Amino acid sequence: MNKRLNYSKKHSKSKHLQWWTHWLLLLISFYHVKADQIVFSEIMYHPRHEAESAWIECVNLTSTPLDCAEWTLEGKSLDYTFPKFDRATPRASFIKPFERILITDKTPAAFREQYQIPGHIRIWGPWKGKLELEKEKLALKDKNGIGLCQLNFKNDTPWPIEASGAGYSMVIRHPDRTVNHWNNWKASSKPGGSPGITPFP
Secondary structure, X not given: OHHHHXXXXXXXXXXXXXXXXXXXHHHHHHHHOOOOOEEEEEEEOOOOOXXXXXXXXXXXXXXXXXXXXXXXXXXXXXXXXXXXXXXXXXXXXXXXXXXXXXXXXXXXXXXXXXXXXXXXXXXXXXXXXXXXXXXXXXXXXXXXXXXEEEEEEEOOOOOOHHHOOOOOOEEEOOOOOOOOOHHHEEEOOOOOOOOOOOOOO
């Protein structure tokens, strides 16, 4: 009888330890895994009105220029390829240190006019296809197909539901932590978001 009780206690402690170990590993993965060199930083995937632009903001987290020639942005129904390197305008193919860039479903001129975006903020587009409104899987890759950043999100809790058709964007909380985690995203502090600039607190 005592042997059975001892076995039951040991088994219970083992299961309890496994449970805590599992959650501890999840916490470590969120708080201590460093982000990539370039990350998705703000996303407007479901504007309030159809005429308004959908857009994705990326930010270079490093002090090094990044060669973005022929990078690709991919989604379930979305595809965009950055322009090839042009010797006539070599700087156009490099994302400057700590620079924020924008990719949109509209022409850069139309998007800039809609949001009154300053001329120094660079915009690429339009992409082909669309951002999915319910579940999306975004991937930014270099010209060799190597992944630079990935994000899987949906339009329901625990993701910020204000970004699903209410006019708000989805903003990353901590760019230097793992991007692909719901707890690292929040709704923008104002409708329309803040494309190309540091978000408001």
